[in-house]
Amino acid sequence: MKVVTKDKGVYSFSPAHKPVEYVKPGELIILETEDAVGGQIKSEDTPLESIDWSRVNKATGPIYVEGAEKGDTLVVDILDIEVADRGVILVVPGAGILGDSKFEPRVKIAEIRDGLVLFDGLRLPMRPMIGTIGVAPEKGEIPTATPHRHGGNMDCVEVMRSARLYLPVFVDGALFAAGDLHAIQEDGELCVASIEVEGRILLRFSLIKHKAPEWPIVELDDHYSILTADEDLDKAVKLASEQAVKALMRAKGWPFEKAYMFGSIGVKLAINQGVDPKKGARAIIPKTLVTLNDLLIESD
Amino acid sequence: MKVVTKDKGVYSFSPAHKPVEYVKPGELIILETEDAVGGQIKSEDTPLESIDWSRVNKATGPIYVEGAEKGDTLVVDILDIEVADRGVILVVPGAGILGDSKFEPRVKIAEIRDGLVLFDGLRLPMRPMIGTIGVAPEKGEIPTATPHRHGGNMDCVEVMRSARLYLPVFVDGALFAAGDLHAIQEDGELCVASIEVEGRILLRFSLIKHKAPEWPIVELDDHYSILTADEDLDKAVKLASEQAVKALMRAKGWPFEKAYMFGSIGVKLAINQGVDPKKGARAIIPKTLVTLNDLLIESD
Numbered sequence: 001m002k003v004v005t006k007d008k009g010v011y012s013f014s015p016a017h018k019p020v021e022y023v024k025p026g027e028l029i030i031l032e033t034e035d036a037v038g039g040q041i042k043s044e045d046t047p048l049e050s051i052d053w054s055r056v057n058k059a060t061g062p063i064y065v066e067g068a069e070k071g072d073t074l075v076v077d078i079l080d081i082e083v084a085d086r087g088v089i090l091v092v093p094g095a096g097i098l099g100d101s102k103f104e105p106r107v108k109i110a111e112i113r114d115g116l117v118l119f120d121g122l123r124l125p126m127r128p129m130i131g132t133i134g135v136a137p138e139k140g141e142i143p144t145a146t147p148h149r150h151g152g153n154m155d156c157v158e159v160m161r162s163a164r165l166y167l168p169v170f171v172d173g174a175l176f177a178a179g180d181l182h183a184i185q186e187d188g189e190l191c192v193a194s195i196e197v198e199g200r201i202l203l204r205f206s207l208i209k210h211k212a213p214e215w216p217i218v219e220l221d222d223h224y225s226i227l228t229a230d231e232d233l234d235k236a237v238k239l240a241s242e243q244a245v246k247a248l249m250r251a252k253g254w255p256f257e258k259a260y261m262f263g264s265i266g267v268k269l270a271i272n273q274g275v276d277p278k279k280g281a282r283a284i285i286p287k288t289l290v291t292l293n294d295l296l297i298e299s300d
Numbered sequence: 301m302k303v304v305t306k307d308k309g310v311y312s313f314s315p316a317h318k319p320v321e322y323v324k325p326g327e328l329i330i331l332e333t334e335d336a337v338g339g340q341i342k343s344e345d346t347p348l349e350s351i352d353w354s355r356v357n358k359a360t361g362p363i364y365v366e367g368a369e370k371g372d373t374l375v376v377d378i379l380d381i382e383v384a385d386r387g388v389i390l391v392v393p394g395a396g397i398l399g400d401s402k403f404e405p406r407v408k409i410a411e412i413r414d415g416l417v418l419f420d421g422l423r424l425p426m427r428p429m430i431g432t433i434g435v436a437p438e439k440g441e442i443p444t445a446t447p448h449r450h451g452g453n454m455d456c457v458e459v460m461r462s463a464r465l466y467l468p469v470f471v472d473g474a475l476f477a478a479g480d481l482h483a484i485q486e487d488g489e490l491c492v493a494s495i496e497v498e499g500r501i502l503l504r505f506s507l508i509k510h511k512a513p514e515w516p517i518v519e520l521d522d523h524y525s526i527l528t529a530d531e532d533l534d535k536a537v538k539l540a541s542e543q544a545v546k547a548l549m550r551a552k553g554w555p556f557e558k559a560y561m562f563g564s565i566g567v568k569l570a571i572n573q574g575v576d577p578k579k580g581a582r583a584i585i586p587k588t589l590v591t592l593n594d595l596l597i598e599s600d
Contacts (some may be wrong), residue, residue: 089561089564089565090561091557091560096564097537097538097541098538098541098542098545098560101542101556101560103556103557103560104557106557106561108558108561117565119562119565120552120554120558122562122566122589124565124566184565185564185565186563186564186565186566186567186568186569187568187569187570188537188541188563188564188567188568188583190541190545190560190563190564190567190569191560191561191563191564192564193561193564194564195565232534233533233534233537234532234533234534234574234579237397237488237533237574238397238398238574241397241398241488241490241574242398242401244490245398245490252420254420256401256403257391257404257406258406258408258420260391260396260398260401260403260490260491261389261390261391261406261408261491261493262419262420262422263397263486263488263490263491264389264396264485264486264488264489264491264492264493264494265389265417265419265424265484265485265494265495266422266424266486267486267488268486268487268488269486269487269490269571269574270487270570270571271537271569271570271571271581274534274537274538274541274569279534281571283488289422
């Protein structure tokens, strides 16, 4: 089993980044990850002015997955997520859904113990998830803070232990990276941060050749979620709706009109986060309605 | 028990409307309701051009609740929702989240049988809900199609059997009205319509004197949801977030900063519908975190 340490990271997804490790489909790999603030917050007294903002949102990688080519799907099985025993959450004036309210910068440390996250006397069951996870775009670079078709900072609570993620591959080897674990987060990620925590992810990759989703897809036991993003939440919701209606048309052989109608009663629209440079939405479709194949497009 | 027939309806919420019935707190009342299309669609061949759009979105009422005064909360217990054995769903070019796609107007009839909604060979469990429900604003009139602080066309799936709804009262008697039942809908209401159905609602009102929520609140077994609306989904989400953070500040005695942080891990943001004249969001807060009292504001 290969282990990639957290010092081997990137602050953007780009085909220009040199792989730090090579894996074959089926091989187990562990990625150690920094917390989203780069481990710079040591206590609640750490002044936010002392933080080097060029060292946040690091993603461990990139990993070269052998055999992955443009037009394929990189399938990522999230076998386990381990988190450290303390995380950090912070508010920064100007940031988050209520960023234009008047408030002070603040940092809070949360202990994580026996599967619980402790916040000011409250005990919440831990629900670890991966905030940033993706592959290199075809060209240029996308900061790790930004979600898009390649994945990135999607901050979707469904990217959790035992989920399977489907990412479109744009370059040879896919150049996968991940980081930004959250010990717990809710849909919306209201204040822009969650319980940010360092940890380890156990992954196994596989490939689907010559077809890929247009946007990342998460699979859980009973449904698929299509994850989209845009500066405007309305547009992110529209993108997710379009993807869902197309999938229903393929799955059922329905014309647009029928699939569109059915979208109101069979597709659930949800918010991943309302805060990042691009906000994130998802369309949730039960497996009783579509198969994976209905969600993928044949490549040339 | 009083029964209000579906011919006694309004197309707007307004203090100018004369009550069609008077009830006391605690009294049971049944409202019969038209479907959202005013029962005008008799078959799948009904041409949409034949529909009189001034006769859609009727709400049965208004009901004068004795003792209700400005600044109070009208508490609405939804004891039962009965729906007819057939509903209708439609798509109209220009309408819905994908309204600017190219498509034809279409109508579909869905049979409702043994608790199932039948759609083109698919069988979905019925989940009846009330789309439009609200009280008169202080002045002017708000079309029944539009959600706002008074309630209205919120199209929230949580306004279901056994839910309790809290509405701010703006005028004597509250002037409550409801209609627009859906046999089933999902969060988002993608195509603008759901399985629109006529039916009957069994309600019981009560009052909380001299305090009220800023936006409607739904209570289910384990949580409260604050329902907001705006032309822009981002703004609706922001309004819901503000309400949730204020409630946490009251509940826990926390400063803004701490409640804002906690919003990322304890408050779930969701979409009611992304389509109406005003789009709807909700902030979902577990009852372990807030009490009803934290959600209400004392009036003068």
